[in-house]
Amino acid sequence: MEVVKTIAELKERVQKAKVAGKTIGLVPTMGFLHEGHLTLANTARQENDVVMMSIFVNPTQFGPNEDFKSYPRDLERDCKLAKSVGVDVLFAPTVEEMYPTDGGIYIRAGRQSKILCGASRQGHFDGVLQVVSKLFHLFEPDRAYFGQKDAQQVAIVQTMVRDYNFPLEIRTVPIVREEDGLAKSSRNVYLTEQERKEAPAIYESLQIAKEEFLANNDVSKAIELATKHIETKTSGKIDYLEFLSYPDLKPVADETNHFLLATAVYIGKTRLIDNIIFHTKG
Numbered sequence: 618m619e620v621v622k623t624i625a626e627l628k629e630r631v632q633k634a635k636v637a638g639k640t641i642g643l644v645p646t647m648g649f650l651h652e653g654h655l656t657l658a659n660t661a662r663q664e665n666d667v668v669m670m671s672i673f674v675n676p677t678q679f680g681p682n683e684d685f686k687s688y689p690r691d692l693e694r695d696c697k698l699a700k701s702v703g704v705d706v707l708f709a710p711t712v713e714e715m716y717p718t719d720g721g722i723y724i725r726a727g728r729q730s731k732i733l734c735g736a737s738r739q740g741h742f743d744g745v746l747q748v749v750s751k752l753f754h755l756f757e758p759d760r761a762y763f764g765q766k767d768a769q770q771v772a773i774v775q776t777m778v779r780d781y782n783f784p785l786e787i788r789t790v791p792i793v794r795e796e797d798g799l800a801k802s803s804r805n806v807y808l809t810e811q812e813r814k815e816a817p818a819i820y821e822s823l824q825i826a827k828e829e830f831l832a833n834n835d836v837s838k839a840i841e842l843a844t845k846h847i848e849t850k851t852s853g854k855i856d857y858l859e860f861l862s863y864p865d866l867k868p869v870a871d872e873t874n875h876f877l878l879a880t881a882v883y884i885g886k887t888r889l890i891d892n893i894i895f896h897t898k899g
């Protein structure tokens with residue numbers, strides 16, 4: 618595996634792959650790799666000739682009071698893990714390499730970015746689209762891999778790719794969980810022992826809501842039961858807990874048959890997200 622830190626070095630690797638007629642699978646990450654990321658890389662490995670991963674904690678998607686500075690980082694460990702799953706090229710740029718100037722030109726995410734995580738993380742998805750579009754230009758991938766854990770991110774990136782004709786395919790991978798159901802996340806390291814014990818209640822609450830909804834088709838009741846579960850089982854604070862249509866992220870209507878049930882919960886100071894996506898009739 619080659620580790621490159623500059624755009625010039627990366628472009629060389631990309632050109633080499635293109636000239637050889639090889640397909641490129643891109644796995645964008647913020648590092649501190651876990652099994653979720655490795656599943657993305659494994660899937661990319663199966664579907665492409667060359668697998669490239671980016672590790673970049675992107676400052677433009679963090680709000681002023683968020684955890685950009687404290688976000689966990691361990692490039693040495695990440696390199697070993699990425700190598701172990703067959704990543705060919707790892708791109709780990711500095712902030713200055715990615716954003717040498719503030720050109721004053723930004724991408725603005727649309728309607729899908731105003732709700733769920735976008736409501737409490739103002740400007741977050743603008744920053745995500747800024748870096749993702751840049752990564753797409755740099756890597757020229759045939760396929761790019763995203764986790765369904767960030768379901769809203771997937772929906773918004775898919776909209777950008779479609780509306781702005783990026784010549785690549787977005788591939789998604791289901792949520793990888795701990796044995797007790799907690800979705801794997803780099804931010805799980807922030808949890809205290811007690812908070813870690815409480816955190817599986819997040820996924821349990823989503824399952825309760827899904828079952829209630831499938832049994833009685835009653836969104837309010839489903840949300841009520843899930844909320845109660847989180848409130849009794851954790852000391853956490855719910856940021857949102859919502860049913861929407863997926864991937865368009867609109868309120869559930871009679872004709873909706875593809876659902877996103879998504880939540881963000883503060884367990885102590887740590888904001889964790891999780892979701893379930895499911896189909897009904899049709």
Ligand SMILES: Nc1ncnc2c1ncn2[C@@H]1O[C@H](COP(=O)(O)OP(=O)(O)OP(=O)(O)O)[C@@H](O)[C@H]1O
Nearest residue numbers: 646647648653763764766767792793801802803804
């Ligand atoms: N548990 C998981 N299962 C599947 N994909 C995941 C999982 N966790 C993260 N991903 C995906 O990995 C990619 C990189 O995510 P990121 O580096 O932000 O990791 P993370 O663990 O989600 O971190 P965070 O603590 O910011 O939530 C994203 O496409 C994300 O959806």
Ligand SMILES: CC(C)(CO)[C@@H](O)C(=O)[O-]
Nearest residue numbers: 645646647675745748767
């Ligand atoms: C896609 C991404 C790597 C962009 O910084 C990030 O939002 C993430 O890790 O999901």
Ligand code: BAL
Nearest residue numbers: 647678679741767770
């Ligand atoms: N996986 C989403 C990246 C973030 O929380 O900023």
